[in-house]
Amino acid sequence: MSSFCGSDNKYLYNGKELQEGTDWLDYGARMYDGYLGRWYFIDNKAETYYNKTPYMYAMNNPIRFIDPDGNDGWDVVKGFTAALADNIFGGMTNIRSYAGKNVNDAKDFNSGLTSGDIVSLVLGGAEVGGGAGLSSSGVAISAVSSAALAPSGGVSVAPLAAGGVEILIGTALQAHGSMMMASGTKNLSQKKGHLKEDNKSKRGGDGKKVADTPSNNKEAFTRKGKKEYLLCE
Numbered sequence: 001m002s003s004f005c006g007s008d009n010k011y012l013y014n015g016k017e018l019q020e021g022t023d024w025l026d027y028g029a030r031m032y033d034g035y036l037g038r039w040y041f042i043d044n045k046a047e048t049y050y051n052k053t054p055y056m057y058a059m060n061n062p063i064r065f066i067d068p069d070g071n072d073g074w075d076v077v078k079g080f081t082a083a084l085a086d087n088i089f090g091g092m093t094n095i096r097s098y099a100g101k102n103v104n105d106a107k108d109f110n111s112g113l114t115s116g117d118i119v120s121l122v123l124g125g126a127e128v129g130g131g132a133g134l135s136s137s138g139v140a141i142s143a144v145s146s147a148a149l150a151p152s153g154g155v156s157v158a159p160l161a162a163g164g165v166e167i168l169i170g171t172a173l174q175a176h177g178s179m180m181m182a183s184g185t186k187n188l189s190q191k192k193g194h195l196k197e198d199n200k201s202k203r204g205g206d207g208k209k210v211a212d213t214p215s216n217n218k219e220a221f222t223r224k225g226k227k228e229y230l231l232c233e
Contacts, residue, residue: 032057075105079112080119082193083184087120091183096193106195113193120184127177131170138166 010018013034016025024031030041042054052059059074082099096113103109142163187193 037062075103075108076112076115078103079109079114079193080116081112083113083116083187084120084123086193087117087124087180087183087187090179091187091192100193100195103195106197110191110194110197113191114188117184117188120180121188124177124180124182124184127173127180129177131173131175131177133170134173135167135170138163138168138170141166 012018013025014027016027016032018025019031022031023035024033024040029044030039032039037057038055039057040055043056046054078099082096086093086095100109140163
């Protein structure tokens with residue numbers, strides 16, 4: 001049995017292998033310099049983004065975008081936007097199918113769809129909660145207005161109208177939020193629009209398959225098919 005005790009961990013940021021001498025991280029398609037936040041080779045999909053530098057990482061905005069293998073970070077955005085837009089309209093569109101026609105990495109696109117469905121659940125819940133609060137406020141305004149002027153036999157039209165508008169808007173928000181949550185839940189469970197994944201995410205810039213590493217192969221540290229992990233004391 002071979003042991004990894006005493007050896008340095010080479011799989012660091014994002015589980016990518018650190019290269020000795022250069023301190024670059026091997027993403028498969030390209031080498032990444034974590035100190036500069038830049039690639040040392042151009043993006044294989046550089047022709048798709050004429051207005052962007054081919055050496056940037058995640059569109060220069062790693063908070064919003066990801067680039068898991070150095071090939072392309074835009075497919076995640078496509079999937080996320082398509083899922084969110086579809087759920088906004090109750091899942092009654094073919095936006096996902098249209099967005100999936102020009103995808104470079106199916107795994108990234110599917111990841112974006114999943115994230116979009118999850119965010120739809122959160123936004124839908126926020127709409128339901130906000131709508132309920134608005135409706136309650138409208139009811140309170142109408143009730144207070146009527147009670148304040150009831151002894152004199154008068155009715156304040158403006159407050160009643162304002163209260164009625166709030167009730168209508170609140171009810172509409174609750175209905176849309178419920179629809180968005182239902183759509184997000186259904187599409188998330190059924191994986192609507194997901195593409196069949198291949199091994200593109202594990203191929204380098206020359207198209208050759210990248211060797212499995214302990215970061216992406218769960219059996220890398222196993223023996224005889226049993227998961228016997230070696231622990232250093």
